[in-house]
Amino acid sequence: MASSRTLGTFRLPPLPTIREIIKLFRLQAVKQLSQNFLLDLRLTDKIVRKAGNLTNAYVYEVGPGPGGITRSILNAGVAELLVVEKDSRFIPGLQMLSDAAPGKLRIIHGDVLTFKIERAFPESLKRQWEDDPPNVHIIGNLPFSVSTPLIIKWLENVSQRNGPFAYGRTRMMLTFQKEVAERLTATTGSKQRSRLSIMAQYLCNVQHILTIPGQAFVPKPETGCAEDHAGDQQQHGRNDPKVDGSSRLVFVALWNRRVQKVCYDLLCVPHSRY
Numbered sequence: 001m002a003s004s005r006t007l008g009t010f011r012l013p014p015l016p017t018i019r020e021i022i023k024l025f026r027l028q029a030v031k032q033l034s035q036n037f038l039l040d041l042r043l044t045d046k047i048v049r050k051a052g053n054l055t056n057a058y059v060y061e062v063g064p065g066p067g068g069i070t071r072s073i074l075n076a077g078v079a080e081l082l083v084v085e086k087d088s089r090f091i092p093g094l095q096m097l098s099d100a101a102p103g104k105l106r107i108i109h110g111d112v113l114t115f116k117i118e119r120a121f122p123e124s125l126k127r128q129w130e131d132d133p134p135n136v137h138i139i140g141n142l143p144f145s146v147s148t149p150l151i152i153k154w155l156e157n158v159s160q161r162n163g164p165f166a167y168g169r170t171r172m173m174l175t176f177q178k179e180v181a182e183r184l185t186a187t188t189g190s191k192q193r194s195r196l197s198i199m200a201q202y203l204c205n206v207q208h209i210l211t212i213p214g215q216a217f218v219p220k221p222e223t224g225c226a227e228d229h230a231g232d233q234q235q236h237g238r239n240d241p242k243v244d245g246s247s248r249l250v251f252v253a254l255w256n257r258r259v260q261k262v263c264y265d266l267l268c269v270p271h272s273r274y
């Protein structure tokens, strides 16, 4: 195994740009899979830097798509990056990245909602809940269509200390449409305060990290993509004709707290009611 110094200084060799990869493999975005890509590697580098020091880390990326964030994670000197992508069209482009970073990128063609990450990384990474967090991180520009069910599933996993949290207090850096991010971070008394705010903040320290304008994505997200949002409006009885959840996405970091008690009752509510 390479020394930590070598791992920390790894850089990918020159590669086709993400735009060229999209052209080469004809990767037009598919609306049903909430595909909105980040092509600017300076932006993806910035996002990945916000996840903290990833030197020698084990990282789980959700929905790598054409691989912008994936490249930035690999350049951060990780020990291993495991990506789970549902759309098979992206696999050849990711394979190209894997060839450029031998032994570092593991590609799973699968569904993040069912993939079992708890067995994917070495047992030796596991930490007690009360210890410092393990060197395991989750990063993802999440597809809108799965972001709410996924975060609810993961909060349930946090409360039960299983799934990605079988390693300990695994940290997460994830995108959400603006409205969901506002609910995740809403403080007591604010208009956006909801079950999701209470659950997330009971279990984790939740931080708004970065707002990304819609123009940074290709294609720019549309209102129709925000499937979660419809359920949200129903739940809160809001009738706001101008929904801008589509135009901005927000990266939110969730740092699991050392809470002792679980709040399982809250987690049993179907996701459409958060």
Ligand SMILES: C[S@@+](CC[C@H](N)C(=O)[O-])C[C@H]1O[C@@H](n2cnc3c(N)ncnc32)[C@H](O)[C@@H]1O
Residues within 6 Å of the ligand: 033, 034, 035, 036, 037, 038, 039, 062, 063, 064, 065, 066, 067, 068, 069, 084, 085, 086, 087, 090, 110, 111, 112, 113, 141, 142, 143, 144, 146
């Ligand atoms: C918003 S795009 C982000 C792509 C890329 N990470 C970026 O930032 O440019 C979401 C990605 O998640 C993938 N995806 C959608 N549903 C998924 C699922 N259930 N499991 C795994 N990947 C999924 C899509 O195919 C797409 O590549």
